[in-house]
Amino acid sequence: MKKSTIWLLAVVMFTAFFALLFLQVRYMRTSMAIRTQQFDEQVNRSLYNVMRDLEQDQTRDYLEQDMIESEQRYSRYNQPQGSRNITREQTTAAITHPDGSETRIELSVTEQSTRPQDQRDRVFMSPNQGGSTISKTQYDMQQSLSKRYLHERSLLDEVIFKIMNHASNEPIDKRVDFNKVEQYIRYELSYNGLNEPFSFQIVDFNNKVVYSSPGFSTKQKDAVYNQILFPNDPPAKLNSLRVYFPTKRNYVYSELTFFIPSLLFTFILLITFIFTVVSLFRQKRLSEMKNDFINNMTHELKTPVSTISLAAQMLKDESILKSPEVFRHVTGVIHDETKRLSFQVEKVLQMSLFDKQKTTLKMKEMDANDLVVNVANTHVLKVEKLGGTLDIDLQADQSTIRVDEMHFTNVLFNILDNALKYRRKDIPPELIIRTLNEGNKLIISIEDNGIGMKKEETKKVFERFYRVPTGNRHDVKGFGLGLAYVKKIVTDVNGTIRADSELGKGTKFIISLPVITQK
Secondary structure, eight states: OOOHHHHHHHHHHHHHHHHHHHHHHHHHHHHHHHHHHHHHHHHHHHHHHHHHHHHHHHHHHHHHHHHHHHHHHHOOOSSSSSSSOOOEEEEEEEOOOOOOEEEEEEEEEEEEOOOOOOOOGGGOOOOTTTHHHHHHHHHHHHHHHHHHHHHHHHHHHHHHHHHTTTTGSOOOHHSSHHHHHHHHHHHHHTTTOOOOEEEEEEEEEESSSEEEEEOOOOSSSGEEEEEEEEESSSGOEEEEEEOTTTHHHHHHHHHGGGHHHHHHHHHHHHHHHHHHHHHHHHHHHHHHHHHHHHHHHHHHHHHHHHHHHHHHHTTOHHHTOOOOOOOHHOOOOOHHHHHHHHHHHHHHHHHGGGGSOOOOOOOOEEEHHHHHHHHHHHHHHHHHTTTTTTEEEEEOOEEEEEEEHHHHHHHHHHHHHHHHHHHHHTOOOEEEEEEEEETTEEEEEOOSSSOOEEEEEHHTTSSTTTTOOOOOTSSSSEEEEEHHHHHHHHHHHTTTEEEEEEETTTTEEEEEEEEEOOO
């Protein structure tokens, strides 16, 4: 798959994912807004009904009180004999509207005293004296009803007058029963489908809290609802009811719990997708490195094979047999190239180590100082041939480690070979091998003055097939497997390895291994 195709797939998938996430978030916000609006409407409707209930209670109280007083007056003045005067008290009341205008009305409170013979107070005409008894009875009933109607209407006028002129002057704590207020709120909320806990306050027209139930708070402004009590009172004497719902947010979010697993699964899909795309790019890069490896391997294997083939053809020449020196030289070339070919094949075979979870190693206790000395002695001649030096600094007192002798020796060989391969051509190589103890660890450091590498490259040198770019791909021979093999062996013997390098100054490999304490 082409890299451009992978990028196109990644862009399409990311676009689809973020579009899906946007729709989910938008739907969630819309649901929350609808849920909040529904809550507000239910609360406001409930509080409005509470206000109406309190107004009806107040009207009922005044009506009952006035009926008792009026009944007493009616029984006192409604005598069958004697004269009764009609006393009408004219009272003017002013009603102030919200826009500032006033309307004046005249109220009449009447103490009704009617002479039986006074025809002006009779609603119906008296029948003729010679009329029938049925007509007279009907007339008496009509007169009784008219008197009762006039009496009830006068009661209502008195109640309205008292409510308008006296009720608003009374303190709010005398006009309402706080226990009833709580009962009304609870009933109306339940009737409208809300069974949430609440607290309430009653505030008078001076903004003074008259009553506050336990748990009331104003920290959450959106959870406090206001309702004017007795809105027909004068504007300067309006009292208010405040209701606080501590669990409003829980109510709003209660039906959004399904969004949590939805978002969770969405992010799981995102992580899976990212992992898939990263794996595709990694596999693409690994494929490219494998192609480079095959090209390098072909070049590396072809050279000794060609040399051996040429030497074999030379041996067929009988004149070479007559010259022992030339014969020894040709056979020596065949031997060296065969050895070189075997070494390259061995490196390729080392790839099988990376396909196993755990390499089969023959572990045994060894002295790290002795291993370092043996490897260094093998490389001294190579270094001196290039005009360089190889120093050994053995500072480790406790140097017993548990490793596979063959593989760990190959580890040191590979690092030293790389130091010579990536040397600077104009400067003699200088190599230093040190051993020292840090706590219960043995540190082996191999430092050179080669070409070095960038910091970002030090993180990749232990990957399979990776080779530090040096211009011409084949100016330094190799497959990119040496340091990957080194890291695997060091890891399998419970150690760690890292590289510190600076471009143009050299590289330092540091191996840390657990020390075997002698008992």
